Amino acid sequence: MPEKVRIALDAMGGDHGPAVVIPGAALAQSRHPDTEFIFFGASSAIEGVLASYPQLKAVSRVVHADIAIKMDDKPSQALRYGRGKSSMWLAIDAVKNGQADVAVSAGNTGALMAMAKINLRTMAGIERPAIAAIWPTLRGESVVLDLGASIGADAQHLIDMAVMGSAMARILLNIDRPSVGLLNIGVEEIKGLDEVREAGQILRERELPHLRYAGFVEGDDIGKGTVDVVVTEGFAGNIALKAAEGTARQIAGYLKAAMRETIWTRIGYLFARGAFRKLAAKIDPGRANGGVFVGLNGIVIKSHGGADANGFSAAVDIGYQMVRNDLKAKIGQALVPEARVVADAPVAGAIS
Amino acid sequence: MPEKVRIALDAMGGDHGPAVVIPGAALAQSRHPDTEFIFFGASSAIEGVLASYPQLKAVSRVVHADIAIKMDDKPSQALRYGRGKSSMWLAIDAVKNGQADVAVSAGNTGALMAMAKINLRTMAGIERPAIAAIWPTLRGESVVLDLGASIGADAQHLIDMAVMGSAMARILLNIDRPSVGLLNIGVEEIKGLDEVREAGQILRERELPHLRYAGFVEGDDIGKGTVDVVVTEGFAGNIALKAAEGTARQIAGYLKAAMRETIWTRIGYLFARGAFRKLAAKIDPGRANGGVFVGLNGIVIKSHGGADANGFSAAVDIGYQMVRNDLKAKIGQALVPEARVVADAPVAGAIS
Numbered sequence: 272m273p274e275k276v277r278i279a280l281d282a283m284g285g286d287h288g289p290a291v292v293i294p295g296a297a298l299a300q301s302r303h304p305d306t307e308f309i310f311f312g313a314s315s316a317i318e319g320v321l322a323s324y325p326q327l328k329a330v331s332r333v334v335h336a337d338i339a340i341k342m343d344d345k346p347s348q349a350l351r352y353g354r355g356k357s358s359m360w361l362a363i364d365a366v367k368n369g370q371a372d373v374a375v376s377a378g379n380t381g382a383l384m385a386m387a388k389i390n391l392r393t394m395a396g397i398e399r400p401a402i403a404a405i406w407p408t409l410r411g412e413s414v415v416l417d418l419g420a421s422i423g424a425d426a427q428h429l430i431d432m433a434v435m436g437s438a439m440a441r442i443l444l445n446i447d448r449p450s451v452g453l454l455n456i457g458v459e460e461i462k463g464l465d466e467v468r469e470a471g472q473i474l475r476e477r478e479l480p481h482l483r484y485a486g487f488v489e490g491d492d493i494g495k496g497t498v499d500v501v502v503t504e505g506f507a508g509n510i511a512l513k514a515a516e517g518t519a520r521q522i523a524g525y526l527k528a529a530m531r532e533t534i535w536t537r538i539g540y541l542f543a544r545g546a547f548r549k550l551a552a553k554i555d556p557g558r559a560n561g562g563v564f565v566g567l568n569g570i571v572i573k574s575h576g577g578a579d580a581n582g583f584s585a586a587v588d589i590g591y592q593m594v595r596n597d598l599k600a601k602i603g604q605a606l607v608p609e610a611r612v613v614a615d616a617p618v619a620g621a622i623s
Numbered sequence: 624m625p626e627k628v629r630i631a632l633d634a635m636g637g638d639h640g641p642a643v644v645i646p647g648a649a650l651a652q653s654r655h656p657d658t659e660f661i662f663f664g665a666s667s668a669i670e671g672v673l674a675s676y677p678q679l680k681a682v683s684r685v686v687h688a689d690i691a692i693k694m695d696d697k698p699s700q701a702l703r704y705g706r707g708k709s710s711m712w713l714a715i716d717a718v719k720n721g722q723a724d725v726a727v728s729a730g731n732t733g734a735l736m737a738m739a740k741i742n743l744r745t746m747a748g749i750e751r752p753a754i755a756a757i758w759p760t761l762r763g764e765s766v767v768l769d770l771g772a773s774i775g776a777d778a779q780h781l782i783d784m785a786v787m788g789s790a791m792a793r794i795l796l797n798i799d800r801p802s803v804g805l806l807n808i809g810v811e812e813i814k815g816l817d818e819v820r821e822a823g824q825i826l827r828e829r830e831l832p833h834l835r836y837a838g839f840v841e842g843d844d845i846g847k848g849t850v851d852v853v854v855t856e857g858f859a860g861n862i863a864l865k866a867a868e869g870t871a872r873q874i875a876g877y878l879k880a881a882m883r884e885t886i887w888t889r890i891g892y893l894f895a896r897g898a899f900r901k902l903a904a905k906i907d908p909g910r911a912n913g914g915v916f917v918g919l920n921g922i923v924i925k926s927h928g929g930a931d932a933n934g935f936s937a938a939v940d941i942g943y944q945m946v947r948n949d950l951k952a953k954i955g956q957a958l959v960p961e962a963r964v965v966a967d968a969p970v971a972g973a974i975s
Contacts, residue, residue: 381809409873419808422816456771456861457733464774464858490865494873506816507859509808513842514863518870521761521846526878529898536898543891546881 275307275330276594277372278587279365282312283339283358285377285576285583289313292377293320295574295583297327302584303591309365311336312358336361340382342576349382350389359383363390366569373590375561377574377583384420384564384573391567394599396606399424400566401432401505402573403439404512405589408496414440414449415493417505418512418562424504427612429453429470434610435565436500437482438601442592448481449499452488454507469612470502477609481601526550561586563593570598627659627682628946629724630939631717634664635691635710637729637928637935641665644729645672647926647935649679654936655943661717663688664710688713692734694928701734702741711735715742718921725942727913729926729935736772736916736925743919746951748958751776752918753784753857754925755791756864757941760848766792766801767845769857770864770914776856779964781805781822786962787917788852789834790953794944800833801851804840806859821964822854829961833953878902913938915945922950 280296282289289312300306307330310317314335321328336358340349353360359378365371367390376383384400393400403416414436417424424432433451440449451474455467467487474484485498490511493501503511530540530547540547560582562573570593574586632648634641641664652658659682662669666687673680688710692701705712711730717723719742728735736752745752755768766788769776776784785803792801803826805819819839826836837850842863845853855863882892882899892899912934914925922945926938 409876422808454862456774456858490862490867491869491872493866494869503862506808507862510806510842510855510859510863511866513808514845514867515842515870517843517846518867519874520843522871522874524761525902529902530895532898536895539891539893539895539898541891542894543882543888546884546888546891549884550877550881 275305276303276591277307277309277370278590279309279311279362279371279374280587281359281362281374281376281378282310282317283336283378285574285578286342288339289316289320291578291580291583293317293324293327294580295578296331296587297324298580298584299587299591300327300330302588306330306591308332309334309362309371311361311365312339313337334361340378342379344379344382346379346381346385349379350385353382354386354389360386360390363387363569363571366571367391372594373570373572375572375574375587375590377576377578377586379576380419380562380573383571387564387567387569387571391569391571393566394568394602397431397435397566397602399428399431400564401435402562403436403565404562405443406493406501406512406515408494410496412443413493413496413499413501414443415501415503415508415512416565417503417508419505419509420564422504422506424466426466426469426473428504429466429502430473430610430612431566432502433470433474433482433484433500434479434605435602436502438598438605439563439565439593440499441481441601442596442598444499446499448483450483450485451500451502452485452492452498454490454493454501454503454511455487456489457487473612479605479610480607481605561589563589563598565598565602568599570594627657628655628943629659629661629722630942631661631663631714631723631726632939633711633714633726633728633730634662634669635688635730636735637926637930638694640691641668641672643930643932643935645669645676645679646932647930648683648939649676650932650936651939651943652679652682654940658682658943660684661686661714661723663713663717664691665689686713692730694731696731696734698731698733698737701731702737705734706738706741712738712742715739715921715923718923719743724946725922725924727924727926727939727942729928729930729938731928732771732914732925735923739916739919739921739923743921743923745918746920746954749783749787749918749954751780751783752916753787754914755788755917756914757795758845758853758864758867760846762848764795765845765848765851765853766795767853767855767860767864768917769855769860771857771861772916774856774858776818778818778821778825780856781818781854782825782962782964783918784854785822785826785834785836785852786831786957787954788854790950790957791915791917791945792851793833793953794948794950796851798851800835802835802837803852803854804837804844804850806842806845806853806855806863807839808841809839825964831957831962832959833957913941915941915950917950917954922946
C-alpha cells in the first residue's frame with residue numbers, strides 16, 4: 272500500500288478538459304489529503320487553471336502531451352493517432368509503469384477501454400475486462416457490470432464478473448460476502464439465455480469465497496437494491512443504465528414543470544425547496560459518476576464526458592477508494608479454481 | 624370493420640381476477656360505447672361482480688371456464704393443463720374463431736404468448752411475434768418492442784419489428800411515417816451487434832413505406848422520445864423496460880420521503896398537492912398499461928398482472944384502438960418485398 276495514492280489524470284478528456292478536470296481534482300484532494308496527481312495534456316492550458324489551486328498544485332506534476340483523443344472517434348482511429356503520445360494513453364501508461372496507482376479520464380469510453388486493454392492487459396485468470404458502475408438504489412448502492420466493455424458473455428465471463436463485482440462491492444459496502452444476482456428476464460429458472468442459466472447453476476453449486484449467489488434478478492431489481500452486485504453482459508447492461516438515466520432525467524423534467532404550474536405549486540416549491548435540492552442530487556445520474564474498468568492489471572476509472580467538477584471529483588474518489596482498499600487483491604482472493612466453468616483448468620497464478 | 628369492437632376478456636387473469644377485470648371493462652366501455660364483451664372464467668364469480676355494472680352487463684356475455692392459468696407456471700405447464708379449456712385459452716380462441724376482435728388478459732405473460740402463438744400463429748411474412756409497449760416520453764409516447772417475446776433477433780426479425788412497431792405508431796400517433804430507431808450502445812455506426820448493424824444498413828438503403836429509419840438510438844433516447852418506434856431484441860428490451868420502471872418507482876419513493884422530511888416540506892406538499900398527483904400519474908408505470916402482441920393472426924393485449932381497474936381499462940383501450948384502426952392491415956401495408964433481408968424471397972401473400 273503506497274503512503275500516497277497517486278492519481279494520473281487525462282486532463283484533456285471530457286467535454287470541458289482542464290476546466291473541469293482540475294477543479295474536480297481539487298475537490299477530491301480536499302477530501303483525501305493523502306493524494307498526489309499527475310496531469311497529462313496541453314501543459315500551458317493545465318498550468319493556467321492549476322495556478323488557481325495552489326494546494327492542488329503543491330502535490331501535482333504536469334506532463335505535456337500534444338495530442339488529445341476526440342470524443343467521437345472510433346477506438347481504432349484513436350489508437351492510430353493517440354497510441355504512445357496522447358494524454359489518455361500517457362495517463363494509462365503511468366499506471367502501467369508504476370508512476371501512478373490509478374488513471375481517471377472523462378474521455379471517449381471506447382478509446383479508453385481499447386488503450387487500457389492494450390497497455391495494461393487483463394489480469395491472470397480473467398479473459399475480458401468489464402465496466403462496473405455504482406448504482407444508487409432504494410437500499411443504498413449496488414455494483415452493476417458490465418456496462419458495455421463487451422457485447423455478449425459466456426458462462427465463464429459472467430462468473431468472472433460475479434467475482435470482480437463482488438470484490439468492488441466488498442470495498443464499497445464494507446461487507447465480506449456481497450450478494451450477487453444475474454440479470455435475466457423472469458425469475459423462473461427456466462427462462463433466459465443458456466449462458467446465464469449455466470453461470471447461475473455453477474454459482475449456486477460451488478461455494479465461491481467472498482460472494483453469495485442470490486439467483487436471477489430482473490431489471491427493476493437494480494433500483495430496488497435486491498442484491499449488492501448485478502451481473503449481465505455489456506449490451507443489456509449499457510441499455511439498462513441508459514434507460515434508467517433517461518427515466519431519471521425524464522421525471523426530473525416532469526417535476527420541474529409540475530412545480531411551475533400554478534401560483535400554489537410555486538409557493539409549495541418555496542417551502543419544500545431544500546427537499547427538492549436533496550432530491551435533485553439523489554436522482555442526478557452524475558452523482559455516482561465513475562465507471563470502474565475491472566479485470567485489468569491496473570485500475571482505470573471512466574468519468575462521464577459531460578460531468579462537471581463535482582461529478583469528476585466523484586470519479587476521482589472512486590479511484591482513490593479502489594486503490595486504498597486494494598481492489599486487485601480482493602479480486603485475486605475470489606478468483607479460486609472453483610470459479611472456473613471447467614473446474615480442473617488451472618487459474619494461471621491468479622490467486623494472490 | 625365491425626360495427627362493434629368485440630373484446631374477449633380472460634376474467635381470471637392477473638392478481639385480482641374478476642374484481643379488477645370487470646370494473647376495468649366497465650371503465651373502458653364508458654369511454655367506448657361501441658364495444659361488446661365476452662368474459663371467460665368462473666361464471667359465478669363473474670356474474671357476481673357483473674351484477675353491479677348493469678350497463679356493461681347489457682353488452683356482455685359470460686362463458687364458463689373451470690380452469691385458470693396460475694401466474695407463476697411455466698408456459699409448458701400452463702399449456703398442459705390449460706390448453707383448450709382455460710379462461711386464457713378460450714379468450715384467445717374467441718379471436719381465432721371470429722367471435723371477438725381482440726383478447727385481453729392480465730395473466731401469466733409466458734403462457735399467454737405460448738397460447739397465442741399456438742392458437743393464432745404468426746401472420747404470413749412474419750416469423751416471430753413480439754411484445755410492443757407504449758412508452759411515455761418527454762415528447763409524448765413511443766412504441767418500444769420487443770419486450771420479451773423472444774431472446775435474440777436476427778436482422779430480419781429486427782426489420783419485421785420495425786414494420787410492426789411503425790404500424791402501431793401510425794395508429795397511436797396518427798402520423799403516416801413514424802421514425803424508427805434501432806436500440807444500440809453508442810450511436811456510431813461501428814458499434815453494436817452484427818445483426819443490428821445489418822438491419823440498420825438495410826433499413827437505410829431501402830425506402831420502406833410508412834416508416835422513416837432514423838438510425839441507432841441509445842437507452843436514454845427512449846425516455847427522450849427521440850424516435851417514434853424503438854426496436855430491439857427481447858432480452859435487452861425487457862431489461863430496459865424494467866430498469867425504467869424500477870427507476871420511476873425509486874424516484875417516487877425518494878419524492879415521498881423528501882416531502883415528509885420537515886414541517887416546511889409538509890406545508891409545501893399541501894400547496895403543491897395537485898401537481899404531485901398529476902406527477903404521480905405521469906410516472907406510474909401502470910398508466911400506459913398494455914403490451915400488444917404483434918405479428919399474430921389476431922390481436923392479443925397483455926395487461927400488467929398487478930394492474931388495478933384503471934390500469935386494466937387502459938389495456939382494454941389499447942386493444943380497442945388497435946382494432947378500430949386496423950393494426951393488421953397497417954402491418955400488411957408496410958410488409959413489402961423490400962422489407963426482406965434477402966430481397967428476392969417471396970413474402971408469401973403478406974401484402975393485404
